[in-house]
Amino acid sequence: MDFTDLLPNATLSTSALALAVAFYVMVLLRERKSPLSKIPTVGASGIITSRFSAMKAFHQGHAMIQEGYEKYTIFKIPRFFSWMVVITGREQLEDIRKASDDFLSFSAVIEHAAQLDYTISPKLRADYFHINVVRGPMTRNIGARFPELLDEIDKALGDVMGSTNKDWVSITCYSSVAHIVSRLSARFFVGSELSSNARYTKIMQDYVEHVMKNGVLLRLMPNWLKPYITSGVFRSHARLHEVEDFLRPILSKRLEHLDNNSSDIVDGPNDMLTWLWNSAPEAHRTLHDVAIRMIFLNIAAIHTTASLLTHVLFNLATYTSYVKPLREEISDIINKEGWTKISMEKLKKLDSFVKESQRLHGSEAATVARIVHRDYTFSDGTLIPKGTHIVASGRAINHDERYYPNPQDFQGFRFLDKDPLKWQMTAINPEDLAFGFGRHACPGRFFAIAEVKAIVARLLLEYDIRLTEEGAGRPRNDWFTGIFVSPNRKASISLRKREGREVTQLSF
Numbered sequence: 001m002d003f004t005d006l007l008p009n010a011t012l013s014t015s016a017l018a019l020a021v022a023f024y025v026m027v028l029l030r031e032r033k034s035p036l037s038k039i040p041t042v043g044a045s046g047i048i049t050s051r052f053s054a055m056k057a058f059h060q061g062h063a064m065i066q067e068g069y070e071k072y073t074i075f076k077i078p079r080f081f082s083w084m085v086v087i088t089g090r091e092q093l094e095d096i097r098k099a100s101d102d103f104l105s106f107s108a109v110i111e112h113a114a115q116l117d118y119t120i121s122p123k124l125r126a127d128y129f130h131i132n133v134v135r136g137p138m139t140r141n142i143g144a145r146f147p148e149l150l151d152e153i154d155k156a157l158g159d160v161m162g163s164t165n166k167d168w169v170s171i172t173c174y175s176s177v178a179h180i181v182s183r184l185s186a187r188f189f190v191g192s193e194l195s196s197n198a199r200y201t202k203i204m205q206d207y208v209e210h211v212m213k214n215g216v217l218l219r220l221m222p223n224w225l226k227p228y229i230t231s232g233v234f235r236s237h238a239r240l241h242e243v244e245d246f247l248r249p250i251l252s253k254r255l256e257h258l259d260n261n262s263s264d265i266v267d268g269p270n271d272m273l274t275w276l277w278n279s280a281p282e283a284h285r286t287l288h289d290v291a292i293r294m295i296f297l298n299i300a301a302i303h304t305t306a307s308l309l310t311h312v313l314f315n316l317a318t319y320t321s322y323v324k325p326l327r328e329e330i331s332d333i334i335n336k337e338g339w340t341k342i343s344m345e346k347l348k349k350l351d352s353f354v355k356e357s358q359r360l361h362g363s364e365a366a367t368v369a370r371i372v373h374r375d376y377t378f379s380d381g382t383l384i385p386k387g388t389h390i391v392a393s394g395r396a397i398n399h400d401e402r403y404y405p406n407p408q409d410f411q412g413f414r415f416l417d418k419d420p421l422k423w424q425m426t427a428i429n430p431e432d433l434a435f436g437f438g439r440h441a442c443p444g445r446f447f448a449i450a451e452v453k454a455i456v457a458r459l460l461l462e463y464d465i466r467l468t469e470e471g472a473g474r475p476r477n478d479w480f481t482g483i484f485v486s487p488n489r490k491a492s493i494s495l496r497k498r499e500g501r502e503v504t505q506l507s508f
């Protein structure tokens, strides 16, 4: 072969190399100029090396956030396509609390992370009136509808335990609990017709997986491809139509009783379907609008509550010495006051036990997530450019010795004698970010906590509890994309009706 044959190829390779170098220099200059370059990095910060750190963060993001928390007040970690800026302190949280949505947006985080335009519907973000429904009528009606929740708990526990009520029954904890919570949401949101429908509760239960997992994959695709993949492969439209088919006949019946002047549903059942319809601006009074909001609220409600409840049950089964004092408190209050929302609020030991479970095991590595819509400057002068993801180091704060002595110990009654305004489950507090902070702090927390306490109280009075694999210790948590914590989904607990014996394995 003549050496000159290689020349065109060599010229091509040299041009490609020159282009790559030019691109590298351009990115380098842009990154150097970015205000983010002034913020310390955990992991590598080079253009190429930070990609390796991003890979590490995908598995170990929680450990990197812990490392940054111990060294800095503000830092960044690399994610695959962007930097994640992590704040650690009370002052920065106060800044976030004061900042308007024009600067720091929470809804943009959810829309982006879960690709809601594709996984549910672009109409969802046209109006967020459903958030006010949770803050208003939903929260106001917990007490009035508490007897129905109790009825649903008993039915759902019956599903999980089957007809056997003798000796230890082993249940896969997370899936069983998700089934119970999904039934309760369906009952409170639409009524017993759908809470007893296993297909409906399963669709709602599976929606979280759909938006979280498929949302991650959609983020990697170009926009033109997303509609085809979401519809053809991820079945987004089919799922939505199924929910609409469930809601259509129920809504139609309610629409037979419209107020002539306002087109509000009058005399309808006091539930989410009615509240959503009556709160919707005229342009959003459609089956589609109600269905997509029902789905969104189920996504917000089911996995979060089921995860907390699973942590609580793992802890009851692990730290069994708490069972007796908790049972005594529950019996005492229920005997005096009966089963009401108010009596749940009086269960102070249970409140502390649930909160400690959330603190030690359930807290997310990154909470209070916001996307910067307009360049934003924290009060210490740190400038964060538009488009950046900001989070707070929730888990590291929850495991900080300064706020929680012996933070790695499980102390079920840690919060019992502390100021309830700051330390009861429903309180929002910069030293515990489990329900977020500021204007977007979780509005569903009052419902979630009443629900968790009622399920645990009912369960403790009726059943004994233990780990199925007694010698193995508390089941280890799992991590999703390095920063989202989940209780072990496969682990079992065993329950025994408080009289009788016989062994069965049940799973949902």
Ligand code: HEM
Pocket (backbone or CB within 6 Å): 106, 107, 130, 131, 134, 297, 298, 300, 301, 302, 304, 305, 308, 367, 368, 369, 433, 434, 435, 436, 437, 438, 439, 440, 441, 442, 443, 444, 445, 447, 448
């Ligand atoms: C243990 C259960 C729950 C946990 C741990 C939890 C946690 C959270 C967190 C961390 C946020 C973000 C707050 C922020 O970034 O500042 C949030 C927001 C939200 N949660 Fe919950 N949540 C739970 C249960 C529920 C329930 C039962 C509902 C009822 C529908 C609900 C509805 C919402 C809604 C609508 C938002 C968005 C608020 C907004 O955009 O302003 N959550 N939740």
